[in-house]
Amino acid sequence: MAETGIETILQEHPSAGRDSLIPILQEIQEDQGYLSTEAVTRVGEHLNLPASKIYGVATFYNQFRFQPKGKYHITICRGTACHVKGSGNVLDMAMKRLKLEPGQTTRDRLFSLETVACMGACGLAPVVNINGEFYAKITPQKLARIIEQFREEESTNAEG
Amino acid sequence: MITLEVDGRTIEAKTGETILTALKREGIHVPTLCHMEGLPPTGACRMCVVDIEGSPNLVPSCSQPVAEGMKIRTSTPRVLEARRTIVQLLLSNHPNDCLYCTRNGKCDLQKLAQDMGLHQRLYRGTKTSKPMDVSSPAIYRDPEKCILCGRCVRMCEEIQGVSAIDFIGRGSRAFIGTAFDGGLNVSTCVNCGQCILVCPTGALSERSYVSEVIAALADPDxxxxxxxxxxxxxxxxxxxxxxxxxxxxxxxxxxxxxxxxxxxxxxxxxxxxxxxxxxxxxxxxxxxxxxxxxxxxxxxxxxxxxxxxxxxxxxxxxxxxxxxxxxxxxxxxxxxxxxxxxxxxxxxxxxxxxxxxxxxxxxxxxxxxxxxxxxxxxxxxxxxxxxxxxxxxxxxxxxxxxxxxxxxxxxxxxxxxxxxxxxxxxxxxxxxxxxxxxxxxxxxxxxxxxxxxxxxxxxxxxxxxxxxxxxxxxxxxxxxxxxxxxxxxxxxxxxxxxxxxxxxxxxxxxxxxxxxxxxxxxxxxxxxxxxxxxxxxxxxxxxxxxxxxxxxxxxxxxxxxxxxxxxxxxxxxx
Incomplete structure (x- = not known):
């Protein structure tokens, strides 16, 4: 799907005030996948808000990210049920293996990591979602294998 | 004019002013950390709490307006304990290096710890670990010494209209930083240093060139x-x-x-x-x-x-x-x-x-x-x-x-x-x-x-x-x-x-x-x-x-x- 673009989104909010900040940021993230430096700056100019303020507000919420999503976007559920079933270990493994903090993307843009509070699939805990596909009753070993699979696929593709 | 009773004494106060303002005029000292003269109160640090008769909770004096007949006590055991706990908690996430700090002897937090008689670390927890920002030719920031009182942010935004810094993140991970958490040198900071003047700790200081000047003075050429x-x-x-x-x-x-x-x-x-x-x-x-x-x-x-x-x-x-x-x-x-x-x-x-x-x-x-x-x-x-x-x-x-x-x-x-x-x-x-x-x-x-x-x-x-x-x-x-x-x-x-x-x-x-x-x-x-x-x-x-x-x-x-x-x-x- 083609991007709408920051300017078009801002044009849809012609005389917006600071109370429109979060909806605008949400729309931009929906469109672009993340909030770029340029996006934050442009929103700042549009709403007459300093970039530091926008960054402060955006970092208050888990939903905003400041790096583009990777080709494989891994969302790990940290809700209560998943936590009890060991999602903390799954997250630790993913962070170590990918050398990422939640919200970040690997330099090759292949993987990005995110945590959410609950996916509403507690019966399948612990749950991981990769690019919209759910993986039930995940363990660190299982997720490690999945990550390796993606890596192998990528290197085969690159060779082919 | 409003009449209040403070620690058994009767004092007069103006309608609409805060308890803190009235107490200050009477020479009654109430400790504060986040309070800034001339700016609206935020009530963030709770250091200035007082006991008000009829109120179940302690009340921050910096933001509570005076009311007729109010009976205020400024140093009940409950008040003192609350203040001590606040300082103890701040200290639990503060480096132990007062001797090496640029603010040694001029630090509001140090003075409060001294005034409250705190001589022992009571709480131990995870400390914030974040490197110093030494990117600016004018101002150094040490986030580990920051107690998040917000005075620098308010100075930068409300008085100076610059807004180079703000609260970033949330909860225990919150810190003061620039947009995108970059160095001050690439921010909108104008290097005025007013943030240093209002900082209660050593989190903000000037970049010192004393060593360079000493070396120059010693160079015979x-x-x-x-x-x-x-x-x-x-x-x-x-x-x-x-x-x-x-x-x-x-x-x-x-x-x-x-x-x-x-x-x-x-x-x-x-x-x-x-x-x-x-x-x-x-x-x-x-x-x-x-x-x-x-x-x-x-x-x-x-x-x-x-x-x-x-x-x-x-x-x-x-x-x-x-x-x-x-x-x-x-x-x-x-x-x-x-x-x-x-x-x-x-x-x-x-x-x-x-x-x-x-x-x-x-x-x-x-x-x-x-x-x-x-x-x-x-x-x-x-x-x-x-x-x-x-x-x-x-x-x-x-x-x-x-x-x-x-x-x-x-x-x-x-x-x-x-x-x-x-x-x-x-x-x-x-x-x-x-x-x-x-x-x-x-x-x-x-x-x-x-x-x-x-x-x-x-x-x-x-x-x-x-x-x-x-x-x-x-x-x-x-x-x-x-x-x-x-x-x-x-x-x-x-x-x-x-x-x-x-x-x-x-x-x-x-x-x-x-x-x-x-x-x-x-x-x-x-x-x-x-x-x-x-x-x-x-x-x-x-x-x-x-x-x-x-x-x-x-x-x-x-x-x-x-x-x-x-x-x-x-x-x-x-």
Whole structure:
């Protein structure tokens, strides 16, 4: 799907005030996948808000990210049920293996990591979602294998 | 009037004021951390809680308005315990390195821990671990020492209108940072240092160049010269526990020689020079239909602010360098020639009330042929520190005079240290330049005092001139927005970055309240009242330097040495 673009989104909010900040940021993230430096700056100019303020507000919420999503976007559920079933270990493994903090993307843009509070699939805990596909009753070993699979696929593709 | 009972005593309070304000007036001390005089309360730190009869919870006195018949107790065991716990919790996430801290002995948190009698670490938890931000040439930030009181954020946003920093993140992971958590050097920070003045801990401090200056002083191959700004001599004494408002000019000059400086120059001399150039520039702009209103250019925080946020006003900025940089150019130019020294062998140090000057001296256009006109900038605090280090007691010094050729000044140049002073000095000289006569009453009362915005309209040769003075960049914003919207009765505007001017600069001694700032200001006015040479154009050495070197104001030579240019900065992004 083609991007709408920051300017078009801002044009849809012609005389917006600071109370429109979060909806605008949400729309931009929906469109672009993340909030770029340029996006934050442009929103700042549009709403007459300093970039530091926008960054402060955006970092208050888990939903905003400041790096583009990777080709494989891994969302790990940290809700209560998943936590009890060991999602903390799954997250630790993913962070170590990918050398990422939640919200970040690997330099090759292949993987990005995110945590959410609950996916509403507690019966399948612990749950991981990769690019919209759910993986039930995940363990660190299982997720490690999945990550390796993606890596192998990528290197085969690159060779082919 | 409202009657309250406080700790069994009856006191009176005004309707609408907070409990804290009423208690302060009565001399009842309530500790605070996040409170800032003159700004609306945030009630964030809870240090100021008091017990109010009938209220189940403790109440923050900084935000609670007084009410008739209120019965307040300020130090019940419950209150004391709450305050102790707050400080204990803050300390649980604070480094244990008071002995090595720049704020050792001047730290609000340290004092509170002492006052509360806390001698043991009660809580142990995960400590914030975040590297220092040493990216800025002016200001260091140590996030581990930050207690998130928010005073710096409020100063930066509400008083200065800069908003370089804000709260980033949430909860226990929250910290104070710039947009995208970059270094201060790539942020919109204008280096004013007002955040340092309001920081209760060592989280914010100036970048010190004391070591570099000590090394230069010890180098036998270097000639080390120092210049001191107008506002330094009236505040330095505070670093030696002398009350605010005492001028120690002569003693300071003597002390600087004891430190080993080869020459001591007075920046007020180049302030006089600034006036000659700036007043001439104004006269020329008025006569030739140049861009008006002309805006002063001596405050480097304001200059960066203008380049970032008001680039459309760049043609309005006076092209005059600041007095520090004029002096720097003369030291490495005129003085080096006169003394027959290679400018590269001169180390030019300046002592400023200012942290932004540290940034200014590093601007590329201030280093012609890659030789910096000013090598190191020390703040008033750093000079105090050096004197303590060298064991020099300011009080026992005997007055000495600054050196020729840049030691002589008028009191007009000295007035640069207070908001309104540049304008007062400029009007005195502009009047003379335009009419050939001296202004009858040199004291321009309307331009004096600590008000953030001041204005006068005067008539010179049938020409009505509107002059405005603002200090604090938030006030500058308001005035510039008026001009942008079409206000056209002003020809000349003085803008100072710091509220009140350089006497309240970001490099000045810590812990000054409004009263102290006023005392510093009065000290400058006293000098102006008592001394003889009160206009820049009567400074004998100013006349001489034009005769011998610069020819006349705005000459080709003046332009090369004393004038500069500005560039739009894409500052909003980072």
């Amino acid at each position: 270097k000639m080390v010269v120092v210049q001191h700004a107008p506002a330094v001599s009236v505040t330095l004494a505070e670093e030696f526990d002398i009350k605010p408002g005492v001028d120690v000019d002569g003693k300071m000059v003597a002390a600087m020689r004891r430190l080993g400086f080869d020459r001591v120059f007075d920046t007020s001399f180049s302030a006089d020079l600034t006036i000659m150039e700036e007043a001439s520039e104004l006269a020329q702009r008025i006569k030739t239909g140049g861009v008006l209103p002309m805006l002063t250019s001596c405050s480097p925080g304001w200059i960066k602010f203008a380049e970032q946020f008001y680039p459309d006003f760049i043609p309005n900025l006076s092209t005059c360098k600041s007095p520090q940089q004029m002096m720097g150019a003369l030291i490495k130019g005129f003085f080096a020639d006169r003394e027959k020294i290679d400018p590269a062998n001169i180390v030019s140090v300046s002592v400023m009330p200012c942290t932004a000057k540290k940034f200014e001296c590093g601007r590329p256009e201030m280093s012609p042929n890659n030789v910096a006109d000013v090598d190191y900038v020390l703040t008033t605090r750093e000079l105090g520190q050096m004197l303590h280090m060298y064991g020099i007691d300011l009080a026992t010094m005997h007055d000495e005079q600054a050196d020729t050729p840049f030691g002589e000044r008028s009191t007009a140049g000295k007035l640069f240290g207070a908001s309104g002073g540049v304008m007062e000095a400029a009007v005195r000289t502009a009047y003379f330049l335009l009419t050939g006569k001296e202004l009858e009453n040199l004291k321009l009362q309307a331009l004096r005092g600590l008000k953030g915005a001041k204005e006068i309209h005067i008539e010179i040769n049938g020409l009505e001139i509107g002059a405005a003075v603002v200090s604090g960049l938030g006030n500058a914003r308001k005035l510039l927005d008026q001009v942008r919207a079409g206000r056209d009765d002003l020809q000349f505007i003085e803008i100072m970055t710091c509220p009140g001017g350089c006497i309240n600069g970001g490099g000045q001694p810590l812990g000054a309240d409004l009263k102290a700032v006023r005392a510093r200001m009065k000290a400058l006015y006293k000098i102006d009242r008592e001394e003889h040479t009160r206009v820049s154009h009567k400074n004998k050495w100013i006349t001489r330097i034009y005769d011998e070197y610069l020819e006349h104001p705005l000459s080709h030579m003046s332009h090369r040495m004393l004038h500069t240019h500005y560039e739009k900065r894409d500052g909003l992004a980072l």
